[in-house]
Amino acid sequence: MLFSGSERQTLRYDSEKTLAKIQLASLGINTAQFFMAVPHQYQRHETLPLAYPLFLKPSDAANGNGVDDQSVVENFSQFEAKVASLYADFGQPILVEEYLSGKEFTVAVIKDRCGELTVSAVEIVPPLSQGGLRILGEKVKASDTELIKAVDIEHVSAVKELAKAAFLGLGIRGFGRIDIKMNAAGRCYFMEANLVPGMNRHSSYFPRACQVANQMSYEEVIECMLDECFGRVVIGDLQPSLPLAHTTFSPWPSGGTSTNEIVHYRN
Numbered sequence: 654m655l656f657s658g659s660e661r662q663t664l665r666y667d668s669e670k671t672l673a674k675i676q677l678a679s680l681g682i683n684t685a686q687f688f689m690a691v692p693h694q695y696q697r698h699e700t701l702p703l704a705y706p707l708f709l710k711p712s713d714a715a716n717g718n719g720v721d722d723q724s725v726v727e728n729f730s731q732f733e734a735k736v737a738s739l740y741a742d743f744g745q746p747i748l749v750e751e752y753l754s755g756k757e758f759t760v761a762v763i764k765d766r767c768g769e770l771t772v773s774a775v776e777i778v779p780p781l782s783q784g785g786l787r788i789l790g791e792k793v794k795a796s797d798t799e800l801i802k803a804v805d806i807e808h809v810s811a812v813k814e815l816a817k818a819a820f821l822g823l824g825i826r827g828f829g830r831i832d833i834k835m836n837a838a839g840r841c842y843f844m845e846a847n848l849v850p851g852m853n854r855h856s857s858y859f860p861r862a863c864q865v866a867n868q869m870s871y872e873e874v875i876e877c878m879l880d881e882c883f884g885r886v887v888i889g890d891l892q893p894s895l896p897l898a899h900t901t902f903s904p905w906p907s908g909g910t911s912t913n914e915i916v917h918y919r920n
Contacts, residue, residue: 655882655885655886656882657827657828657878657879657881657882658826658827658828658829658848658849658882659824659825659826659827659829659848660826663823663824663825663826663848664848664849666823666825666846666848667845667846667847667848667849668713669712669713670712670713670748670845671687671689671712671748673819673823673843673845673846674687674843676822676823677818677819677822677823677843680818680822682815682818682819682822682843683815683840683841683842683843684842684843684844685708685750685751685753685834685842685844686703686750686751687703687748687749687750687751688701688702688703688749689712689746689747689748689749690709690732690736690746690747690749691736691740691746691747692733692736692737692740694736695732697729698728698729698732701729701732703749703751704751705726705727705728705752706725706726706727706752706754707725707726707732707749707750707751707752708724708725708726708749708750708751708752708753709724709726709732709735709736709739709747709748709749709750710724710739710747710748710750711739711742711743711745711747711748712745712746712747712748713743713745714743715847716791716794716795717789717790717791717792717793717794717795718743718791719739719742719743719790719791720788720789720790720791721788721790721791721792722782722783722784722786722788722790723735723738724788724790725752725786725788732749735747736749753834753835753836753837753842754836754837755834755835755836755837755838755839755840756776756778756808756834756835757776757777757778757779757787757789757832757833757834757835758774758775758776758777758804758808758812758832758833758834758835758841759774759775759777759830759831759832759833759858759862760772760773760774760775760812760813760816760830760831760832760833760862761773761828761830761850761858761859761860761862761863761866761874762816762817762820762825762828762829762830762831763827763828763863763874763877763878763880763881764820764825764826764827764828764881765877765880765881765884766880766881766883766884766885767884770817770820771863771867771877772813772816772817772866773862773863773865773866773867773869774804774809774812774813774816774862774866775801775802775803775804775858775861775862775865775866776801776802776803776804776805777789777799777800777801777858778799778800778801778802779793779798779799780793780798780799797856801858801861801862801865802865803865803866804866808835808839808841811841812833812841815831815833815841815842815843816831816833819831819843819846820846823846825846825848826881827878827881827882828850828859828877828878828881829846829847829848829850830846830847830848830850830858830859830862831843831845831846831847832844832845832846832847847859852875854871859874860874863877
């Protein structure tokens with residue numbers, strides 16, 4: 654059956670964040686240092702593999718689930734409490750990363766049938782919380798209170814190059830969204846890959862990034878996402894060459910959606 658997007662072996666990089674980090678780190682691509690944790694695994698702060706502050710989130714969750722102000726921990730009691738809370742809610746080991754306090758970006762990448770990449774990078778600015786942090790968590794995403802804007806000239810090249818390297822390094826097919834964060838010094842790090850991005854016309858990051866960064870309409874985004882898929886269709890010995898503008902399709906309606914050791918990896 655013909656389908657758009659990545660194959661099963663690649664989709665695991667979406668659902669298992671650590672696999673993507675390990676794969677890209679092996680290629681020399683920046684990703685935050687991390688380790689996994691479960692309740693009572695560490696008995697005191699001296700045994701933690703990384704120094705504070707740390708950032709905790711579920712290892713397999715989407716839409717900011719489990720992420721809030723308490724995800725940033727600065728002492729052992731906060732660490733224990735957040736690990737316990739996340740484990741109770743999600744029943745899985747917790748991903749613990751060094752906290753990156755810089756800007757946050759998301760990049761929509763689309764590959765066409767010729768292998769060319771359309772890269773649309775935007776900065777995401779969550780509102781300041783009561784704790785004075787900008788955390789892109791579940792509540793912020795659900796309420797659409799974050800600001801999405803074009804990446805400034807100073808950083809756009811580095812953000813796009815990292816996104817392209819991650820896309821190719823993970824062997825993503827067709828399309829995917831790459832999340833990137835900066836540290837306090839302004840260095841970019843891969844955070845995670847979303848290979849089944851939401852496609853809500855008004856609120857999903859993928860189409861909005863394409864619109865903000867490359868002035869693409871929603872329909873143009875859909876057409877571009879399908880191009881690589883159509884390019885794989887073979888009828889007999891013929892490779893179809895009709896441009897997408899001459900094809901018809903019925904996109905989903907507006908508002909729908911698409912589809913323990915420490916690891917030191919820093920380039």
